[in-house]
Structures are given as C-alpha cells and as structure tokens.
Amino acid sequence: MNLQEISISELTLGMYLVALTDQRKKMSVKNPGLLKNQVVLEKLRSKNIIQVTIDIDKSDIDDLVETAQTKVPLSQEMIRATSIFTESKAVVNKLLTSLAQGSDIDIEPVNKIADQLVESLISNCDALQSLSALRTKDAYLLEHSINVAVLMVSFGRHLGFSKAMLKKLMIGGLIHDIGKTQVDIDILNKPARLTASEFEHMKLHQVLSNPLLDTIPNLSPISRDVSTMHHEKLSGSGYPLGLKGDQISLVGRMSAIVDIYDALTAVRVYKAGMSPAQAFKIMNTMAPEELDGDLFRKFMVKMGFFPVGSLVLLSDGMAGLVWESNSDDNKSPVVKTFYSLKYKSHRDVKYVDLARSKLTIVKGLSAVDFPADIGEYRLH
Numbered sequence: 001m002n003l004q005e006i007s008i009s010e011l012t013l014g015m016y017l018v019a020l021t022d023q024r025k026k027m028s029v030k031n032p033g034l035l036k037n038q039v040v041l042e043k044l045r046s047k048n049i050i051q052v053t054i055d056i057d058k059s060d061i062d063d064l065v066e067t068a069q070t071k072v073p074l075s076q077e078m079i080r081a082t083s084i085f086t087e088s089k090a091v092v093n094k095l096l097t098s099l100a101q102g103s104d105i106d107i108e109p110v111n112k113i114a115d116q117l118v119e120s121l122i123s124n125c126d127a128l129q130s131l132s133a134l135r136t137k138d139a140y141l142l143e144h145s146i147n148v149a150v151l152m153v154s155f156g157r158h159l160g161f162s163k164a165m166l167k168k169l170m171i172g173g174l175i176h177d178i179g180k181t182q183v184d185i186d187i188l189n190k191p192a193r194l195t196a197s198e199f200e201h202m203k204l205h206q207v208l209s210n211p212l213l214d215t216i217p218n219l220s221p222i223s224r225d226v227s228t229m230h231h232e233k234l235s236g237s238g239y240p241l242g243l244k245g246d247q248i249s250l251v252g253r254m255s256a257i258v259d260i261y262d263a264l265t266a267v268r269v270y271k272a273g274m275s276p277a278q279a280f281k282i283m284n285t286m287a288p289e290e291l292d293g294d295l296f297r298k299f300m301v302k303m304g305f306f307p308v309g310s311l312v313l314l315s316d317g318m319a320g321l322v323w324e325s326n327s328d329d330n331k332s333p334v335v336k337t338f339y340s341l342k343y344k345s346h347r348d349v350k351y352v353d354l355a356r357s358k359l360t361i362v363k364g365l366s367a368v369d370f371p372a373d374i375g376e377y378r379l380h
C-alpha cells in the first residue's frame with residue numbers, strides 16, 4: 001500500500017480511491033477501488049470534498065490519463081479517420097472472407113487497425129462516428145461489425161474505461177459476428193425479413209463462432225465476451241446459452257445494447273433505418289428485463305437523440321447531418337444542412353452551429369426521407 005493525499009482537483013480517472021476529506025473530517029470510502037467512471041468523478045468534484053487519499057500502487061493512471069487527452073479539431077481528425085476507416089473495411093472484409101472460405105486467418109492486421117481506430121476515437125470520436133453511420137444496403141455484416149466496434153468504444157469511453165480496455169472492446173466488436181460467416185449464405189444475404197425457421201438457423205451463428213474464436217491467438221476474455229454474449233438477455237431468454245443476470249458480464253451487457261441499437265438504425269434492403277429516437281423507444285421496452293436499464297440509460301445519454309452521423313430536420317425546414325457534437329449540450333450540435341425537405345431538393349451546404357443559432361432541431365429523420373445520393377455529404 002502506498003497512500004498519498006492529493007487535492008480533489010488532481011483526482012483523475014484511474015486512481016484507486018481510499019478516503020475523502022471534507023471541511024470537517026477524513027472519511028474512508030465505502031467501496032475503495034479504481035475510479036473508472038467520469039460521472040462518479042464529476043459527482044465527487046461537485047461535493048464539498050477538499051482532499052482525497054489514493055493508493056498509488058493500485059492506481060492505473062498512465063493508461064487512463066491518455067484517454068482524457070485534448071480533442072483534436074474535427075476537420076483535422078476527419079482526414080486521418082477517413083483513411084483508417086477505408087483500411088478497416090478492407091481488413092475486416094478480408095477476415096470475414098477468409099473465415100467464410102475456411103482459409104487461415106491473419107489476426108495481426110485486425111489488431112493493428114483496432115489500435116488506429118481507438119486512437120482516432122480518442123482524438124475525436126465525431127469523425128469515425130460520422131463515417132460509420134453511412135450505411136449501404138448490401139454490405140451489412142461488414143458495416144455492422146465496424147459500427148458495433150466503433151459504438152462499443154464510444155460507449156466504453158463514456159464509462160471511463162482505460163485505453164487497453166477500449167482496444168479489447170474494439171476487437172470484440174470487429175469480430176462479434178464472425179459466426180455469421182458459417183451460416184447458409186442465402187439466408188445471411190436474404191433481401192427480405194427472415195422466416196421463423198430461417199431465424200432459428202441464423203441463431204446458430206453464435207454456436208458456430210466458438211471454434212472460430214478459439215483460432216484467434218491471445219484473444220482477450222473481454223473481446224470474447226463482446227462476441228459470445230451479444231445476443232444474451234438478462235431474463236435468460238437470449239441465445240446461445242440463455243445466460244441470466246449476473247452471468248452476463250458488463251461488456252456482454254454493453255454489446256447487447258450496442259448490437260440492437262445498430263441493427264435497428266441500419267438500412268437494409270427490406271427496411272429503412274430507424275432514427276436513434278425510434279430505436280431508443282423500442283429498446284426502452286426491453287429494459288430492464290432484457291437489457292441492463294442503468295447501462296441503457298448511460299448509452300442514451302452518450303448518444304443523445306441526435307448523435308453525430310444521424311439525420312435531422314431544423315426549424316427552418318432544412319435537413320442534413322449532425323456533423324459535430326457539443327459536449328455541453330447534445331441538443332445543440334453543429335448540423336451540416338444540404339437538403340430542403342419541403343421542396344425535396346438539394347441546397348448549398350451550410351454548417352449551422354445550433355449553440356450559436358436561433359434554429360433548433362425539430363426531429364430526427366431516417367435515410368428514407370432523403371434521396372439516395374447523400375453519402376458524399378458525410379465525407380467532407
């Protein structure tokens with residue numbers, strides 16, 4: 001034990017908290033432990049605490065401090081994120097294709113690109129979030145794998161996870177659905193909703209994923225949980241094992257939330273993608289029986305109803321993309337407008353900072369409200 005007293009202003013994520021001192025006395029904390037959650041840190045800072053006692057030996061500071069680095073401007077990060085994102089699609093596509101063909105896999109490129117994706121998300125998560133929100137109808141497995149990974153890391157960062165942990169979440173997200181490479185390809189790519197028996201067949205992807213996961217060298221149990229638990233439900237009604245309550249780990253619960261959110265908001269040949277608000281409404285009926293209610297609320301707070309990459313209508317009738325988040329107020333992001341919903345026609349691009357404008361967001365939109373060629377607006 002190596003105890004040290006520091007001022008409350010010096011307290012950061014990753015410190016092992018043992019005691020608190022307010023104006024009157026020193027008190028030991030009920031549950032000493034690593035401070036991992038930004039919300040708890042802010043709560044502590046808002047109280048009348050003057051000093052805190054931490055255990056240096058048990059603290060994990062270096063790794064966590066890195067994740068709290070200054071935000072890189074979006075225009076700058078967008079350039080780096082675009083090339084990382086393009087490469088990540090190629091790397092994950094190669095992994096999925098090799099698995100489908102039964103050939104040997106090389107996990108090193110996946111590890112490498114996972115590092116770069118995490119770095120970009122830490123620098124400015126808006127860039128990758130915007131790029132990965134662009135969905136096509138014909139590359140669902142690939143796009144869903146990358147999107148779940150990006151969302152898992154954004155969620156983990158919101159919960160105050162360390163960089164090492166974020167990397168494990170990223171890899172878990174990228175490989176979470178690899179079992180789908182082993183199911184009947186006609187069912188996987190069916191351009192319509194699945195029948196009950198086809199759905200039963202698709203559920204097999206979670207059984208078929210285990211031998212594939214076994215072939216990945218040095219796979220962390222955290223990454224494995226993200227993959228194996230993303231269809232488990234707290235009620236025990238999920239699959240493949242029907243795990244219940246505490247049998248599902250924290251990252252397993254997170255992956256169930258992220259997987260459903262991405263599936264609901266995705267565009268498929270047979271359905272339009274829901275707006276985030278519509279997806280949250282459905283997911284709200286699943287919490288707390290099936291989804292962890294506390295985690296689901298935190299995920300909603302992190303994403304907001306108008307996350308970066310989502311489509312919105314402004315009060316002047318112009319529609320566009322949520323471009324850049326505003327950490328102080330998630331109802332007032334910067335919106336890139338380019339389409340008149342009323343006249344159904346393109347307009348010159350404008351960036352509207354809602355924190356400095358009288359305009360407001362009227363509602364979230366779905367991709368079906370726009371012409372098909374809006375993808376290019378996500379890139380510049």
Ligand SMILES: [Fe+2]
Binds near residue numbers: 177205230231
């Ligand atoms: Fe799945």
